[in-house]
Amino acid sequence: MSSPELLRFRLNGHPVEVSCEGARILLDLLREDLALTGTKRGCDLGTCGCCTVLLDGRPTLSCLTLARLVEGREVTSIEGITPASGLSPVQQAFVEHGATQCGFCTPGFIVTATALLKEVPHPRREEIERAIAGNLCRCTGYTKIVDAIEAASRKGA
């Protein structure tokens, strides 16, 4: 076990300095050391997508990412996607379309969908399905999630 070192990166637009062991996983760093609990732990194996965050703007599984790898980079978690007041267009669409049931997978989907719409503002349904294929949802059957992302894209999210 390597000794803790100072880790510096940008988190949700602000600089962070935190002591971090070499084996520390980004998900644990966010949830436990930084108390950002919006990012969820579903499987620890990169299979469910609940822990998705943006690393330099790209959806990344924080449970498979060593925290040290984000040195000098930009991490955006669900907390960074949420506006100071109200909801983002993707979040608003998820609420209106019933795309969240138990809600545990939802932050991961919001992160993935936000990144998708930034890259492809008006995706086709199949493109949405492909983009969210790494996020599991057991409640909705995905229908309303895809509906919500489509609706957000129409509103120019």
Added chain:
Amino acid sequence: MATPPPPSYRLLGTRIPYVEGPLKVTGRAEYTDDILRPGMLVGRLLRSPWPHARLKSIDVSAARALPGVFAVLTGERYPTPFGVLPITHDETAIAVGKARYIGDIVAAVAAADERTAEHALSLIRMEAEPLPEYSDPRVGTSKVSEPIHSRGLLGSNIQKEVVQHFGNVDAAFAQAAHTARVRGNFAGVTHAFTEPMATIAEATPDGRLTVWSATQVPHYLHRALSEVLGIPMHRIRVIKPEVGGGFGGKSDPLPHEIVCAALSLETGRPVKILFDREDVFYTNHGRHPTQNDVRVATDGEGHILAYDIEALIDGGAWSSFGTVTTYYNGVLAMGPYRVPNFRYRGRRVYTTKPPSGAMRAHGGTNIRYSLEVALDILAESAGVDPFDLRSRNALPPNSKTVNEFRITSTSFLKCLAAAKERSGWRTKFRKLPYGQGVGLGCGFYISGSNSPIHFTPKMPQSTVHLKVDMDGGIAVHSMQADIGQGSNTLLAAIVAEVLGVDLERVHVQRVDSDVSPIDIGSYSSRVTFMMGNAARAAAEQLLEKLRSAAASLLDRPPESLEVVHERIQERGHPEVGVSFLAALHRAMETAGALTASGSFDTSALGGSFKGARAGTAPAYSFAAYVAHVGVDVDTGEYRVSKIWAAFDCGRPLNRLAVEGQIEGSIHMGLGQVLGESMNYRGSRLFNPSLLEYKIPMPQQMPEVEILLVGDDDPEGPFGAKEAGEGPLIATLPAVGNALYDAVGVRFTDLPITPDKVLKGIDQRRKEGRVWKGA
């Protein structure tokens, strides 16, 4: 006689976004693992590596001596048996004397951090004598050398046997024109909710114990904690944070919840036990691996004469809900058709595998598949369209089944008509090219178990409390458990509907046994019906207080006043009225904050024979689904492209939620067809991860056309019945029968993986049996 049109409502029946939605989409909803308590320790469990073993000795001295370890527990400390059903208490918090499956909890540790806890577990030394492994339920049906539990029937591993016979099945078969026989084999499947189980317990110096847990049934957990720990219920406080899905998997009180509390009592510190995904799979309690044998007899026109059913159910290591499962695998065959003669023998057998239990559409899913396939066979042999065969046999409204289930509302015929019409059945059935097919499957499910699990003390199934103070915000307390199905939203909407106020005034409080009146929780698809009626009663009581206050302000008789949006006014004279707040403030002048309490209980239903209550419900849901499949006949891969889902949930109160339940149910039902399977080699689970246990991907979801055709139920709240579990059932046979229409092969081993499809196609070709010209 013309019936008056059903009433319409301001909120109920519309699409109501979930009240907690904004918290969930921002990651601000609080789940158990998000809670941090000062000085909290980490609890970890040591699990048995043996499928069946006598525990000779456990040496925990080295673990206890490790710095940073606060407590190590073994089974003897809290040996009181428990279980969700009072009649089958066969679990202990930690194994006592024997381990009964790979994954059984044999010791527990509380430590300062995860690493220390893991290290401590590795220092525990166990000696055990391996005992015979019983992975095959067939072996356990007769006397065995070392029964898994002492309670097994006559020295066997049979946990429960049910034998029922109504009418005369043999005589009915003797006069039948057509008979069909299906043997269905069903692999075990599991809930695969996204939130792993998590529990926090905190024993405090005032002699109280607070437990936060991801549970569907806070009340049963409350009882189990009290029984096993020997602490009166009033000194235990159970809190349910948000729950990340349950589907039945969080409805038993689970051993780790009790262990967590025990560790906190031992250490005087808060303790958290968080499961990893492997823990979740080993804890299981999913749908039972089952083999059923179904025989159905009809007359020449396809009228059902008799069912003859046997089921062999692989229970795993504990009873869990198994006694109910054993009954349900028979009695949930009693709808949606009239069955004049019925015989059933069901056996649930303990095995040395992770326990099975209740999973969405519990007990009604596997038997329905085999029955609906048998009806498809019979329609073909009688030369009757599958829709016609089913409509000929539909249970009429206000009737009784042969086993004395009371049927009140049923819109099953409307379901059939809608599914047939919308799917274009006439132009597709047996008419699509080889490899393409449509199939019909139907369903029937309880809208809440009529019998609560506990009968003492006698109490209603659901109670709802309301409190409103001068701010005009309405606090709603109830122990109903929202696990994502939208019950908090429905609760708020019913209160707002009755009082005529905006939804934003209504605040549903988190379940907390200190303040929430008891509702027995989210299982058996009971919440809409039972909590809904309780909420309505509570709100109407509050409304009477407001109406009296308004009457005194307006100097009009209370019965002349009606509620409109945020206002109480004279019927026919809308200018004579007062605002909700004005009425509230008058009502509070002497009494202070207003309170109201409403409750709902089921009335006695069912016959007087043994087991007569199993499957009784105050109402039933009905379904008729058509699936369209396309098979790649060279690879056996297939895709379900569309499902027309006609469903009778009475009046849908929140269309958004009902649609979500149907779409999610279809996803889960489809998983059991396409490939979900708990894979065992002997007693060892081989795929305890979401990588190897695959739930359907977005690309595998069919387009779903939802047809809500139910009429108002006479006893359901505002006419509603369940929509949480019943919508799963028809999915499986609709797809199975569509595969037959596509390639002419009957598939009765689930999951129906591509290799089985290919094998079936090849077999049929080898036999030279042409299907649709191919």
